[in-house]
Structures are given as C-alpha cells and as structure tokens.
Amino acid sequence: MASTAIINDNRDTEKTLVVVFLRGGADGLHLVTPHADDGYYRARPTIGLKKNELLDIDGFFGLHPNLSAILPWWKEGKLSAIHAVGSEDQTRSHFEAQDFMEHGGLAAGGWLGRFLRVRPDAGESPLTAVAIGSQLPECLRGAPSCAAMQSLQDFGLGKYAKPAFIQELASMYGSTPDLLGTAGALALAALKKIESLTNDRSAPANGAQYGNETFGQGMKQIAKLLKARVGVQAVAISLGGWDSHLTQSSVINSPILQLGNGLAAFAQDLGGKLLDHTTVIVMTEFGRRVAENSAGGTDHGLGSAMFLLGGNHQGGRMHGTWSGLASTQLSGPGDLPVINNYRNVLAPLLTKISPSAPMNQVFPDFSLEPISSLS
Numbered sequence: 612m613a614s615t616a617i618i619n620d621n622r623d624t625e626k627t628l629v630v631v632f633l634r635g636g637a638d639g640l641h642l643v644t645p646h647a648d649d650g651y652y653r654a655r656p657t658i659g660l661k662k663n664e665l666l667d668i669d670g671f672f673g674l675h676p677n678l679s680a681i682l683p684w685w686k687e688g689k690l691s692a693i694h695a696v697g698s699e700d701q702t703r704s705h706f707e708a709q710d711f712m713e714h715g716g717l718a719a720g721g722w723l724g725r726f727l728r729v730r731p732d733a734g735e736s737p738l739t740a741v742a743i744g745s746q747l748p749e750c751l752r753g754a755p756s757c758a759a760m761q762s763l764q765d766f767g768l769g770k771y772a773k774p775a776f777i778q779e780l781a782s783m784y785g786s787t788p789d790l791l792g793t794a795g796a797l798a799l800a801a802l803k804k805i806e807s808l809t810n811d812r813s814a815p816a817n818g819a820q821y822g823n824e825t826f827g828q829g830m831k832q833i834a835k836l837l838k839a840r841v842g843v844q845a846v847a848i849s850l851g852g853w854d855s856h857l858t859q860s861s862v863i864n865s866p867i868l869q870l871g872n873g874l875a876a877f878a879q880d881l882g883g884k885l886l887d888h889t890t891v892i893v894m895t896e897f898g899r900r901v902a903e904n905s906a907g908g909t910d911h912g913l914g915s916a917m918f919l920l921g922g923n924h925q926g927g928r929m930h931g932t933w934s935g936l937a938s939t940q941l942s943g944p945g946d947l948p949v950i951n952n953y954r955n956v957l958a959p960l961l962t963k964i965s966p967s968a969p970m971n972q973v974f975p976d977f978s979l980e981p982i983s984s985l986s
Contacts, residue, residue, distance in 0.1 A: 626888050626923070626964045627837055629846045630723060630750060632713075633870070633895035635853030636705060638909055639916030640901065640947065641863065642678070643692050643929075647671040650936025654902040654945075658859050658909075672929060677867040680875035684920060688927040689878065689886065693956055693982070695914040695933055697897055697949040703911035705854070708896035712953060713749035715974050720753025722957065723845055726973045727754045730965035736842045743829040743848040751847055763832055819880035822872055826850045830873040834880040837889060853895065856908045874920055887922030890960055894953060901936055901945050914947035917956055919985075923963050930984045931956070951982060959985040 645651050646662040647670065665673025666682050672694070674682060684690040700711040715722030727733045727740055733755060740757040742748055747759045815834065821827040829848045836843050850873075852866040870893070878886055898915030919926070931951035934940045942948035954974045959981040961968060970979055 627843055627846065627890070628723070628961075628964060629833060629848070629889060629891045631870075631874075631891060631893040632709075632748065632750075632847065632849045633853050633866070633893065634705070634709065634849050634851040635855075635895075636708075636897050636899060636911055637853040637866075637895040637915055638855060638859065638863065638899040639694060639696075639895075639914065640899065641855075641859065642675055642867065642918075643668075643694055643916045644673050644675065645671060645694075645933070645936065646673050648936045650901070650938070650940075654936065656903070658903045658907055669929060675867050675871075677864055678871035680871045681878075681920070684875065684878050685927055688925070689920060689922060691919045691924060691926045691928050691930055693917045693919075693931040693951055694929065695947055695950040696894075696917050696931065696953055696956060697914050698953055699949065700897070701913075701943075703897065703913075705896060710749055712894070712896055714752075715750075715954065716977055718975050721748070721750035722954075722973055723750040723847065724753035724757075726961055726965075726968060727845060729972045730968040732965065733844065738836070738841050738843050740845045741833075741836060741843055741847075743832055743846065748847045748849065751845070754845075760832075762828070763835065815876065815880040817879050817882045819876045821876045821880075822869065824869050824873075826869045827873040827876065830877040831880070834877050837881060837885060855899065856904070856910060857906045859903075859908045862908070874918075878920060889921045890923040890964065891918075891920035892957070892960065893918035893920070898947055901941060901947055912946040913942055914949045917953065919956075919960070923960060924985055928984070931982050952977075952980075955980050955982050956985065962986070 640651065641660065644660050644665055646665055652659050660675065662673065664676055666676060666679060667673045668685055681690055698708065698712050700708045702708060713721050715725070733739065737756050737758050740751055740754045742751055742757060742759040743761065744759060745761055747757060751757050815821065815831065816838070821831040833846050833848065850866060850870055853863055855862040874891065881889060894917050895915050898912045899909035900912040904910055934948065934950055940948065954977055958970045958974060958979050961973060962970060
C-alpha cells in the first residue's frame with residue numbers, strides 16, 4: 612500500500628470533487644429511462660428500452676442494463692440521478708454547449724477553477740487539481756494550479772529525474788524566499804509522491820476490477836491519487852462517444868458499459884470513509900431529441916441526465932423536477948426541456964464541500980435556486 616503524505620500547503624480537507632464529462636451529448640433518456648411514461652414509448656417505438664430490460668430504481672425510472680454494476684450503489688444510497696437537467700444554451704452545438712457549461716455561463720475561466728480560487732481552504736500544491744487526459748478541460752481554466760496527465764507516469768521530470776539533479780533543485784528552491792520557494796518545494800514533494808505511486812504495483816482495494824479501456828484506467832489513476840492523500844481537491848475526466856445520430860444502441864452501448872463499470876470499480880476501490888468524502892458528478896453538454904429519427908438514432912436535444920456518486924448527498928433517489936414526455940411538455944422541436952439547471956445541482960454540492968465559498972462568484976450572473984433535496 613502506498614504511504615501517506617500530505618503535500619498540500621494546508622491540512623488535507625478529505626473532500627474531493629471528481630467531475631466526469633460525457634462528451635458528445637449523452638442521451639439521458641437512454642441512461643435513465645422513464646419506463647412508466649407512455650410518451651417515451653410513443654416517441655421511440657423502435658429504439659425504446661423495454662421495461663423488462665431496465666434496472667428499475669423507483670417504479671417509474673430504470674437504469675440502462677449496461678449500468679448494472681452501479682445498481683448496488685443506488686441501493687446503498689451512494690448513487691442518485693437528476694433528469695431534465697442542462698443549461699440555457701440553445702445552440703445544440705457540441706463545442707458551444709460544452710464551453711458554456713464548463714465556463715459556468717459566459718464568465719471567463721471555468722466554474723471548477725473559480726471554485727478552487729474562492730474556497731478559503733484551497734491549496735497551492737501542483738496536485739490540488741488534476742485533469743486526466745492530454746489537455747486541461749475548460750472547467751478547470753483559472754484554477755490556482757492544475758496538472759494534466761494521462762497517467763501518473765506523465766507527471767515527472769523524465770530523463771532528468773536523477774537524484775543529483777533533484778537534490779540541486781531542492782537546494783535551490785530551499786534557499787528561495789516567498790512564493791517561488793514554496794511552489795518549488797511543493798512541486799518536488801509532488802514529484803516524489805507520484806514516483807512512489809508509479810512504482811506501487813499493489814492491486815486496487817476491496818477486490819475492485821477496472822477494465823482496460825481508457826476511462827476505467829483513468830478512474831484507477833484517480834483512485835490511486837485519492838487513496839494516497841496527496842491533497843487533491845478536484846479531478847476532471849472525460850468519456851466520449853455519445854453522439855448517437857445513427858443506430859443508437861450500437862453507438863453508445865459500449866460507453867454506457869464503460870461508465871457503469873468504471874464508476875463501480877472506483878467506488879469499490881475507495882470504499883467506506885473515503886467514498887463518503889468524495890463527490891463524483893457525471894454530466895453532459897445536452898441530451899438528445901425525445902423522438903427517434905429515421906436512422907434509429909436521436910438528434911441533438913436539450914435536457915439530459917446527471918449522476919451523483921459518493922456520500923456527500925442523499926443517494927438512492929431521483930432529484931429535481933420531472934414534467935413528463937407529453938407533447939405539450941416538450942421544448943422546441945420535441946426536446947426534453949431543461950427544468951433543472953446544472954448550476955442548481957452543482958451549487959449545493961460545492962457548498963457542502965466548502966460552506967463558506969461564495970457561490971455567486973463561482974456562478975456569476977446567474978440567479979441560483981439550488982435543488983432543495985441536495986442542500
């Protein structure tokens with residue numbers, strides 16, 4: 612087991628936010644299906660999921676069968692969902708909708724970066740915020756510090772990582788006053804800790820088994836970081852492949868399976884208290900049209916679904932408001948309307964993590980109405 616070390620300049624808060632972004636406009640009606648709403652089957656006579664295929668969660672909604680791995684976490688009260696959720700963006704453009712949502716509106720920088728800036732206990736470690744991937748996602752723009760990596764092996768000095776060189780750097784930063792010296796010392800501590808994690812070949816805890824896909828391996832890296840207690844406060848990771856204009860099931864069955872298995876393995880790996888202090892948010896830029904198209908797929912829509920995993924909320928239930936799929940309830944050309952703005956989901960969760968962080972600075976120019984069941 613990896614040794615414990617705190618490289619954050621502040622006391623480890625034990626509260627971490629993991630944001631999973633489903634890129635491509637994930638169909639919330641396929642992930643969390645309202646099988647008791649007749650409008651669903653009228654709109655999707657061919658691609659609609661039959662009630663006996665679904666994993667019923669409350670008598671009205673059911674999870675896609677490929678999410679069976681996370682069903683136990685729903686029953687344990689660690690997993691919940693919100694439907695008819697999204698933003699006020701009407702472009703139905705992947706890039707514009709993603710930017711709008713990750714920026715938290717039209718503000719500069721990302722909502723998660725702003726949250727890390729305004730929370731009183733934010734750290735200055737290079738590992739305060741981590742992005743799993745090749746580049747920094749927009750939600751983390753403006754974070755005090757952020758490391759982007761595809762794996763823990765990417766965080767290092769490469770061929771320069773020799774003891775003599777590291778010692779020279781430590782000596783140089785040790786004699787440097789003020790913020791530069793502190794930042795250098797923290798960076799070297801992070802490098803040392805990551806090196807120990809990279810060399811740690813122990814199996815995931817509690818019998819957790821991750822798949823070989825990129826998403827599962829990314830969640831495995833995140834779990835390693837959190838278990839090592841290195842002061843990580845926020846992590847962002849993406850899962851693509853959700854743009855299902857044609858033959859929907861054949862396109863997104865695999866991403867759904869990766870999502871369910873990756874989340875379940877992550878929760879199993881963390882277990883107990885660490886999962887209770889971790890909040891996983893699964894979100895997407897927009898949903899799909901309610902009615903299927905002539906190619907057996909669905910076109911760009913508005914409202915979709917979000918998932919929450921961890922102990923920082925009331926799990927085992929649906930949150931927010933649902934208006935139904937009657938034609939009179941749909942928006943525009945036949946979209947699930949956005950009844951629950953995504954900021955009203957995020958704000959109460961962020962407040963639980965950092966009660967004194969000013970949400971009006973995290974989400975400026977938006978009148979928050981937090982979903983009461985999440986507060």
